[in-house]
Amino acid sequence: MSASKETEGAVAVITIRNPPVNALSQQAVESILKVLKEVQFDPAVKAIVICGENGKFSAGADIRTFENIGQKSDSLSHFLEDVNSMAEKSEKPVIAAIEGVALGGGLELALGCHYRVAHVKARLGLTEVLLGIFPGAGGTQRLPRLIGLLPALEMITTGKIVFAPVALKLGLIDSVTEDNTIKAAIHFAQNVIGKPLESRRLCTKPIQCPPNMETIFNDSKIKLKKLFHGAISHQLCVEAIRAAVQLPFAEGILKERELLFSIFNSEQARDQAKARQYAFFAERRVTKWTTPSGANWKSASPHPIGVAAVIGLGTMGRGIVVCLAKAQIQVIAVEQDGKQLEMGRKAVTKILERETLTMQQRGLALMSDSFGSITFTLDFNSLKNADLVIEAVYENMALKKEIFKQLSSICMPEAFLCTNTSGLNIDEIASVTGRPHLVIGTHFFSPAHIMKLLEVVRGYHSSPTTISTVINLSKVLGKIGVVVGNCPSFVGNRMMGPYLHQAIFLLEDGCYPEEVDKVLEEFGLAMGPFRMSDLVGLDVGWRSRMESGLTGPKLLPGALVRQREGKRYSPLPDILCEKGRFGQKTGRGWYQYETVGGRNAVPDPWVQNFLHDYRKAHTIKQKPTSQNEILEWCLYPLINEGFNVLEEEIASGPEDIDVIYNNGYGWPRHMGGPMFYASMVGLPKVLTKLEVFYENNPDIPSLKPSGLLKKLVKQGSPPLKEWRSQLGYQNSKL
Numbered sequence: 095m096s097a098s099k100e101t102e103g104a105v106a107v108i109t110i111r112n113p114p115v116n117a118l119s120q121q122a123v124e125s126i127l128k129v130l131k132e133v134q135f136d137p138a139v140k141a142i143v144i145c146g147e148n149g150k151f152s153a154g155a156d157i158r159t160f161e162n163i164g165q166k167s168d169s170l171s172h173f174l175e176d177v178n179s180m181a182e183k184s185e186k187p188v189i190a191a192i193e194g195v196a197l198g199g200g201l202e203l204a205l206g207c208h209y210r211v212a213h214v215k216a217r218l219g220l221t222e223v224l225l226g227i228f229p230g231a232g233g234t235q236r237l238p239r240l241i242g243l244l245p246a247l248e249m250i251t252t253g254k255i256v257f258a259p260v261a262l263k264l265g266l267i268d269s270v271t272e273d274n275t276i277k278a279a280i281h282f283a284q285n286v287i288g289k290p291l292e293s294r295r296l297c298t299k300p301i302q303c304p305p306n307m308e309t310i311f312n313d314s315k316i317k318l319k320k321l322f323h324g325a326i327s328h329q330l331c332v333e334a335i336r337a338a339v340q341l342p343f344a345e346g347i348l349k350e351r352e353l354l355f356s357i358f359n360s361e362q363a364r365d366q367a368k369a370r371q372y373a374f375f376a377e378r379r380v381t382k383w384t385t386p387s388g389a390n391w392k393s394a395s396p397h398p399i400g401v402a403a404v405i406g407l408g409t410m411g412r413g414i415v416v417c418l419a420k421a422q423i424q425v426i427a428v429e430q431d432g433k434q435l436e437m438g439r440k441a442v443t444k445i446l447e448r449e450t451l452t453m454q455q456r457g458l459a460l461m462s463d464s465f466g467s468i469t470f471t472l473d474f475n476s477l478k479n480a481d482l483v484i485e486a487v488y489e490n491m492a493l494k495k496e497i498f499k500q501l502s503s504i505c506m507p508e509a510f511l512c513t514n515t516s517g518l519n520i521d522e523i524a525s526v527t528g529r530p531h532l533v534i535g536t537h538f539f540s541p542a543h544i545m546k547l548l549e550v551v552r553g554y555h556s557s558p559t560t561i562s563t564v565i566n567l568s569k570v571l572g573k574i575g576v577v578v579g580n581c582p583s584f585v586g587n588r589m590m591g592p593y594l595h596q597a598i599f600l601l602e603d604g605c606y607p608e609e610v611d612k613v614l615e616e617f618g619l620a621m622g623p624f625r626m627s628d629l630v631g632l633d634v635g636w637r638s639r640m641e642s643g644l645t646g647p648k649l650l651p652g653a654l655v656r657q658r659e660g661k662r663y664s665p666l667p668d669i670l671c672e673k674g675r676f677g678q679k680t681g682r683g684w685y686q687y688e689t690v691g692g693r694n695a696v697p698d699p700w701v702q703n704f705l706h707d708y709r710k711a712h713t714i715k716q717k718p719t720s721q722n723e724i725l726e727w728c729l730y731p732l733i734n735e736g737f738n739v740l741e742e743e744i745a746s747g748p749e750d751i752d753v754i755y756n757n758g759y760g761w762p763r764h765m766g767g768p769m770f771y772a773s774m775v776g777l778p779k780v781l782t783k784l785e786v787f788y789e790n791n792p793d794i795p796s797l798k799p800s801g802l803l804k805k806l807v808k809q810g811s812p813p814l815k816e817w818r819s820q821l822g823y824q825n826s827k828l
C-alpha cells in the first residue's frame with residue numbers, strides 16, 4: 095500500500111498502489127498526503143497528476159476495514175477530506191487521471207483536484223450510500239457545486255455510477271480520452287500550467303439553485319423512502335446536500351461530518367450499514383463456489399461460449415435471448431411454431447431497441463450492431479452449432495425430457511445443455527441424455543434481461559467444468575450466479591413456500607391481504623406476498639396444485655377442505671382461481687385493478703366479504719394479529735426453511751441464500767438477506783418463536799425448527815461467518 099511519485103518534465107505523477115482496486119486505506123491516504131506535500135515544495139514540479147495503478151483510479155475506502163473501525167471511519171473520512179482540501183488549495187494544478195473506477199472516496203479525491211481527465215470506459219460514482227453510509231470527505235459539498243443540485247442529488251442519494259461520456263456531459267470531468275489516460279492527463283497538465291486556479295477550486299464555487307429547492311428536497315426524501323423503504327443513509331444524503339446549498343463551504347463540511355457521525359451513533363443506521371457491507375462481500379463470496387463433493391471454483395476452468403442457443407421464445411426465453419445478445423454472444427433462437435417464432439422475434443427486437451436507447455442515454459455508444467447476432471429459426475438441427483443450449487419451454491417434465499433427448503443427439507458432444515426450470519428435477523432431465531455431466535439448471539428470474547440473479551442448479555452428475563462455465567457465463571451476462579443443489583424448487587422458491595402458506599393462513603385467521611402486504615413492504619420487501627402473487631398470476635400455483643392432486647379433479651374424494659394428508663391446507667387461492675381471479679392478468683385477484691393487466695393494486699371489498707364469509711362458514715374465530723406478529727409469522731418460517739436448505743447442503747453457505755434473496759426476491763439490502771436478518775434478530779429468539787408456533791400448530795410441518803438452527807443456538811449462536819463450518823461441506827478445500 096503506497097503512493098509513489100515519478101516526474102515527467104514539469105509534471106509529477108502520483109500513483110496510488112493498493113491492489114486489487116487501489117482502495118483508500120489509512121496507509122494509502124497517508125502515503126498520498128506525504129507525496130502530495132513533497133511535490134508542493136519541489137520547485138521543479140509545476141503540475142501534479144494523480145492516478146491509480148493497474149488501470150484503476152480508486153474504488154474508494156477499503157471496505158474490508160469498516161467492520162473493525164466503526165466510528166473511526168468517520169474520522170478517516172475527515173482525514174481524506176484534509177488530503178482533498180490540500181489538493182484543492184495547491185498553487186500547482188492537480189489533475190486526476192481516472193481509469194477504470196473512481197468510486198466513493200476515490201471520486202471524492204478526484205473532486206478535490208482542479209481537473210479530471212478520464213478514460214472513455216471509466217466509471218464514476220459516489221456509491222457510499224449503497225454501503226449504508228454517505229460521502230463524508232467533502233463529496234456532498236463539492237459535487238453539487240460542480241454539476242448542479244439536481245444531478246448531484248440523484249448521484250449521491252442513489253449511488254448511481256456514470257460512465258465517462260455521461261460524466262463529461264454533466265461537467266463532472268473535463269476531458270475524455272480513448273488512449274492512454276495518464277499520458278492524456280500529463281498533456282492536459284502541461285497545457286494548464288500557469289493558468290489561474292481560483293475558479294477550479296470547488297470550495298469557492300457557488301451552487302446554482304432552482305427557486306423551489308425545499309420542494310425538491312422534500313420530494314426527494316419521499317421518493318427515496320418509497321425506493322429504499324426504511325434505509326436511513328439515503329435520507330441523510332439529502333440533509334447533507336441541503337447543507338451544501340444553505341451554508342458556506344466550510345460550515346457545510348462540518349455539517350457533513352456531523353451527519354456522518356450520526357450514522358455511527360445510531361444502532362439502526364449502523365446495523366443497516368453492516369447489512370449492506372455484508373451484502374457486498376456476500377456477492378463476492380458466492381463466486382468462490384464449492385460443492386459437497388469438494389469441487390470448487392479453483393479446481394475447474396470455464397469454457398468460453400461463442401454461440402448459445404435458446405429453445406422457447408416465451409417471456410423467459412425472450413429475456414434470455416436479449417441478455418445473451420447484449421453480451422455479444424451469437425444466439426440461435428429456436429421455436430417449434432411459426433407464429434410463436436414471429437412473436438418472439440418482434441418482442442426481442444423491441445426489447446433490444448429499448449436497451450439500445452437506454453445505453454445511449456447512459457452514454458454508451460452501444461448500437462444494435464454491437465449486439466451478438468440472433469438467428470430466429472424453426473430448425474432444431476441448427477442447434478448443432480451451439481456451444482451451450484438453454485431450454486426455456488414451460489414447466490413440463492415430459493416436454494423437457496423430450497427436448498433433452500433430441501438435444502443429446504443433435505448437439506456437439508461437448509455442448510453444455512441447460513434447463514431454465516424454476517424447480518423441476520435436473521437429474522431426471524439429465525437422465526435422458528448421453529451426457530449428464532454437461533447438463534445443469536439455469537434458473538433465470540423474470541424479466542430475464544433485467545434481474546441480476548441466476549440460480550445455477552448442479553445436478554448429481556454436473557461436472558465442475560459445467561458449473562464453472564455457467565458461472566462464468568453469468569458474469570459475462572452481468573449477472574450473479576449462485577450455485578445451488580438440486581431439490582424441488584431449489585433455494586429461493588423453496589423458501590418462498592412456507593412464507594406464502596403462512597401469509598394465506600393469516601388471512602384465514604383474520605388478516606386482510608393489504609394488511610399483511612403493508613407490514614412486509616414497510617419492512618422493506620419490494621412487494622408483499624399478495625401483491626407479488628397477483629403479479630405472478632394465481633393460476634401458476636393453482637395449475638401445479640391441480641397437477642399434484644391437492645385440488646381439482648385429481649383430489650381424492652373425502653379430502654377435508656382445510657387439510658391434506660394431515661397437514662393444514664388453505665383452499666383460499668384455489669377458490670379465487672375457480673372464480674377466475676388470477677391476479678393482474680384478469681384485473682382481479684387478492685386485489686382489484688383498474689383494468690385487466692393493470693398494476694395498481696386496490697383493496698377489494700369483495701375479497702373482504704369473501705374472507706368474512708369463509709371464516710364464518712368454517713367457524714374460524716378472527717384473531718387480532720399485531721404488525722410484529724405478522725412479520726414473525728411470515729419471515730421466521732422462510733428463515734427456518736433457509737436453515738433446512740443449509741443443513742441439506744442445497745446452499746453452501748448463508749451468503750448464498752442472502753445473495754439469492756437480495757437479487758431475486760426483492761429483499762431489502764439494508765436488511766442483508768434473510769439469514770443475515772436472522773443473525774441480527776438473534777437465533778435464540780427465532781428458535782423460541784418457531785418452537786411456540788409449531789407447538790400450537792403441529793399440523794404445519796414447516797414451522798418445525800430446523801436441526802441446524804437448534805444446533806447453532808446450542809453452540810451459543812456463533813456469528814454468521816462461522817455457520818459454514820457447521821455444514822457438511824468440505825470448505826477446508828477452499
Ligand SMILES: CCCCCC/C=C/CC(=O)SCCNC(=O)CCNC(=O)[C@H](O)C(C)(C)COP(=O)(O)OP(=O)(O)OC[C@H]1O[C@@H](n2cnc3c(N)ncnc32)[C@H](O)[C@@H]1OP(=O)(O)O
Pocket residue numbers: 114115117118119120121123153154155156157158170171173174195197198199200221222225229230231375378379
Ligand atoms: C483513510 C481514508 C479512508 C477513506 C475515507 C473516505 C470514505 C469513503 C467511503 C467510501 O469510499 S465507501 C467505498 C465506496 N466504494 C465502492 O462502493 C466500490 C465497491 N467496489 C465495487 O463496486 C467493485 O468491486 C469494483 C471496484 C467496481 C470492481 O468490480 P469487479 O467486478 O471488477 O471486481 P470485484 O470482484 O468486485 O472486486 C475485486 C476485489 O476487490 C475487492 N474490493 C472492491 N472494492 C473494494 C473496496 N472499496 N475496499 C476493499 N475491497 C474492495 C473485492 O472484494 C474483491 O476482492 P475479493 O477478495 O476477490 O473478493
